[in-house]
Amino acid sequence: MADPTAPLWMLSSSPHAHEGSSVRRIMIDVLIALLPAFAVAVAVFGLDAIRLVTVCVASCLLAEFGARKLMGRNAGIDDFSAAVTGVLLAFNLPPALPTWMAVLGSVFAIVVVKQLFGGIGYNIFNPALCARVFLLISFPVAMTTWAPWDAVTTATPLGAWKTAWAAGAAPAHFAATYPLGSLFLGNQLGSLGEVSELALLLGGLYLLARRVIYWEIPVFYLATVAGFAAILYAIDPVTNLSPLYHLATGGLFLGAFFMATDMVTSPVTRVGQMVYGVGLGLLTLVIRRWGGYPEGVSFAILILNAFSPLIDKFIQPRTFGHAKKKPA
Amino acid sequence: MKTIKAPFKLPNTLHLHYHKEATAALALEVMPAPAVVQIPMSQHLGAPSRPIVARGDSVGLGQPIAEPVGAVSAWAHASVSGVVKSIGEGLSTSGRPTTFIELENDGLDRPGSTLQPRPDWASADGKSLIPLIAAAGIVGMGGAGFPTHIKISPPAGRIIDTLIVNGAECEPFLTADQRLMMEKADLIWNGIQILRHILGGPRIRVAIEDDKPEAIRAMEKAMARADGDVEIVSLPAAYPMGAEKQLILSVLGREIPSGGLPADVGALVENVATCAAVYEAIVLGQPVTQRVVTVTGPLIRRPANILARIGTTLADLIAFCGGLTGQSGKLICGGPMMGVAQIGADVPMGKTTSGLLALPRESVRLFDSMPCISCNRCVRACPMSLLPCTITSAVEADQLETVEALHTLDCIECGCCSYVCPSRRPMVQLMRQGKARVQLARRQKQEQEKAKGKQG
Amino acid sequence: MLNTLLVPVLVIGLAGFLCGLLLAIAARFLHVFEDPRIEKVTSLLPGANCGGCGYAGCADYARAIVEKGAPPNLCRPCSAAGARDIAALLGVEAKAAEKMVALVLCNGGDVRSRRSFLYNGLAECVSADMLSGGGKTCRYGCLGYGNCARVCPVGAIQTGAHNLAVVDPGRCISCGLCVKACPRNLIRLVPASHSVHILCRNRDRGVMTRKACDVGCIACQKCVKAATGQGLHMEGNLAVVDYTLPLSPELVGVCPQKTIHQRPAGPLP
Ligand code: SF4
């Protein structure tokens, strides 16, 4: 270098201005948006919620740091993306899960799903969801043991419905056991983060307002679930849950606002995101209604993750000055 | 004459921080001609001009000192009177090497223009005025610098039915066009009338962003008694409203086909400063020897809109504005979105230099080499509806076919994608690299085919 | 407990096994018949896949030799003997070429050649070059962002601490890819036997060159005068070596700018 004290002008390509956003700021926004749901989780599950979130965040950050160091990548973890993965994973775990399983899941999410695929921006699947499914397959019992908080309900609402449905019993008493309003507010069993739809909705609205996520995916996802459920309900209201129950139960809101909108693994075009949302909605309901698991959100999102490069390939906006049809 | 709202909406635009307060209210100041000016030979699009003077020659103000070379090129004129001190080489404001003619100012402004004033233009044949515009060295003064005489001679078979006068000035910080409209509206309107005469009487649309109400009012006043199909279009203030393609779309609802020209959709876009230059050339017989520059930015002690001679170095402009207030950061010719960073202050300004922006080091935007996180903000920001994230990732991965198939060549380098990218990727640089590679590959292919043709 | 540990391991193992199985099946079904000579020729080629022959890689070139009758001596990395072997295999005649190595015609790293501004952007030569020369004052010299190093199939080019590309002649397989990669046309393939080089491409006048770099050719012409009759001449403001003629190593001492260099002849052991 020439004389380092000489006043050098800086040289770079245009544009020379920036709106001020950063990956880190986005991740902080997501963490902020998850706060209400966290508060509800603490209120409902107490220390378990704090334990799982702390453990997952800490082990995600450590795993990220270690993996990047080992792979010779810049070892910075200050973009907080690993912290987001940690919180999201914790939110997808049952409150009583042993600590070591949570650690295992976190390491799997960061090392296998994220860093082995190339790190931030390159992973094909949502790390937190992958880890959840990995844990679910590996430890089916621990992952579906919901510590009862009253003596009556020991299953998640969707689980209860599924059992009843499998047993051929019409879940007519369902509405009596699970009043819709209290489901929406958070009076249900389930994973840490999915108990209160209201809290998740608040967080989602914050993300929309901050332009971290856009409306296409959540709106199309929720609308498709509601629409499809309404059709099923209209056909047979005895064996099918009403659309409102589908919306108010399980991890749908968590999935629609926080997991399906994961930037890296969702399509990049507006129309692509709409298609993605519709696909998610259909798949979620198909799994809930006919699949082996009571809840289909995680699987639906992971499956659609795999399709999102394809969606991007085939659904592209019309470039200015070009005719409608694009050569693919 | 009436003022209307922009009739058509653009697909994607951005709302930027405009930062125009510093200079929007400041009247034009005339900067005394500096002791030395350097006239660059490339201040326009196309082939550089060729000097027709030699060292030691004495020149007058407005005397032609360099001639056009080839079909697309322009005349250059002495912007002071004095002696040719040297003919040397250096980087122009666009960052490319070029030849300079250095003139030593004798301070007399001895007239040397060879242009015949034509105050009677209205009775002259329109086509006969075009050579005058060429001889005055007029180029698109909004930034692109395309020689005006070529633009106003549309290719055979193309009829221009609308002349759009570009007063959008959508780049942040710049107020040169705005001040020109506020203070010299009559000049601009007269220039527009001359152009209308040359073009055979097309419709006139004067397009101004609605965040400049004074400019709109001034133009309304100047054009109050205008005859014919003349309208002022008040555009929503958004970026990149002033880009040629976007402007035509929002005023006329016509989309220039990929690779095409405005003439393909019957439109012609001229910047307000160009119109003023047309008036000065035809009626007053003055070639382009000066222009309005906005000198601004947090680093400039006394921001101003100044009327400066072509060839004034950036250092002289800065000195006239009271110097710098801090450590050198970035020096930009043009606005912050599409302007070019300069390698130093001893570069001379050209006909297209509409602004000089000095940023302190701490507010310089830094690029990062973080990977794309597919947040799709760039997709929502791109006014050309490209997929900037997919394209730039393909450029990085060297997938040339993908780069080409995604219409990279249609990118107008407006910088919207880069402005919003949270990963702070050097998007425009990647787009340019992609374009350069695609064009190189096409050339090589053509050459190969030619070679094959010869063999066979 | 054992179970709880075993299952995750099995899950990952199973996933890996399935992927492998798929690949194996795909390889089997997608296999097409090939002229067996193609494989033989491929095995005679060095396998560097450098593309210097003008084909997509060694296998592609082998196919072209066998099926389209492409000349067998296009492979620069091949020794003359290699080309002969291929020719013998196919029963055609082969001409051998002299061993060439790539050479970067610039010696102005950051210590000797100035950078007049701070560049912030892609660490890539083409982009930097398009942007007012990427921070380097000299408009001709090596930018040091390593486009050549990235395309080199054998890793023979290093950009080092001073941001100056240097070719290791011992490793260079003379594929010529770096020549095409350099936006400043600084790299040439020169005969490996030639040891005296002028490491500069700056065509500016001496004063300008001196401002930019301590080791640039300032067109003083001392070398040309000292080397009459040898392979050296002026092209404008730049002394240029003519690699068809020999050049005496004494010239190294003649150059006041230390622009002329001697480096070991031929491939290093
Ligand atoms: S610079 Fe190009 S790709 Fe980026 S937003 Fe503008 S037109 Fe689109």
Ligand code: SF4
């Ligand atoms: S704005 Fe940046 S991070 Fe977001 S999709 Fe575009 S390139 Fe990727």
